[in-house]
Amino acid sequence: MSITSVVNAQNEHQGSSIHELEGFKIIGISARIQNTDGKAVEAIEALWTKFWSEELMKKVPNKLSSDIYALYTDYESDFTGAYTFIIGMQVSAFDQVPEGFVTLEVGQDRYQEFVSKGKMPEAIVKTWTEIWADTTLQRTYHVDFTVHGEEYYMGDQAKVNTFISIKR
Template structure:
C-alpha cells in the first residue's frame, strides 16, 4: 500500500467516526528529551488498511473504562502518554502502542501492564491545537508526509495534559524521535 493510499484510508476512517474539526499544528525546533519511564497497557498494530485506528481506539476505550490510570504505581503526575515504539521498519509496518503514565520506577508493574524506558534522545516537538482527537490525527498526517523529518523510529509519544480537555482549544504535544 502506498503512503498516499494509506493516508487517504486513515482520513476516511477518522471522518466516518465524526472526528472532523478545525485544527492546526505548530512545529518547534529539535530538542533532547531526558530518559523517563512509562507504565501502561499496550497493543501491537499496523497502519495498513486502517488497522491502527481500530486497535488504538480499543486501547483508549480500555484505558478509560478500566480506569487504568488509577492502577499504575509510582506515577509522577496525571499526564497521559501514548507511546509508539518497537517499529518493525517505519510507520508503514507493525509497531507497539502503549497508553499509560510516566512513573518514577518500573518496579511493581501490574499484571497485564507493560513498562518501557524512553531513553535520552533527540526529538522534534509538534503541538496539536483544536478539537481532539482530530487535531492529533492531523498532526500525524503532517508527520507522515514530511520526508525531511529524518525519523529515528525509536519511541515517539504524545502527552495528554490538562489542556487536552479544553474542547475546541485543546492541545496535545507530540514528540517524534529523530536521528542526530
C-alpha cells in the first residue's frame, strides 16, 4: 500500500487528511471481537500479546516492510457491534500462508487519516475515542486500520497513523 494519496485535502478534523489509497495484501492473525462489556479491550490485548510473545512478525512470508498493521473489518453493524480484528504485515503475495494465519486483501478505498502522537497505547486509545465520538465522520466500515511503523517505538514521541474508511 502506498500512503501517497491521490486526494490529500485537509478537513475539519485537526491533524487529519483524506486519502484515496490503493489496495494491499495482509497476512496476520485474527480474532472476532464482541464490542460489549469491555471484552473488546481484553480480546485485542490478548491478540497483541500473542503477536509479540510468539514473535509472529518473523513468520510472515513475502513482507514488503517491517510496518505492523492492525485492521478492523467484517463489521456486523458499526463500531458498537462485532468485527474481525487482524494484526499482520503487508505482503506481496499469498502463496505461502503459515498455519494459523489469515489473509486479507484490502481494496482501493477513501480514508480519513488520523495521527496519534505520544506514549502508546494511550495515544491510540485517545484517537479512537475521538473517532467514535465524531458524529460528522461518514464511515463506511469497510476496513479501518492503524500502521505501526518505525516511529511506533519512539517512547513518548511515538506516532501511529489510523485510517478510517469513509464515503466518497
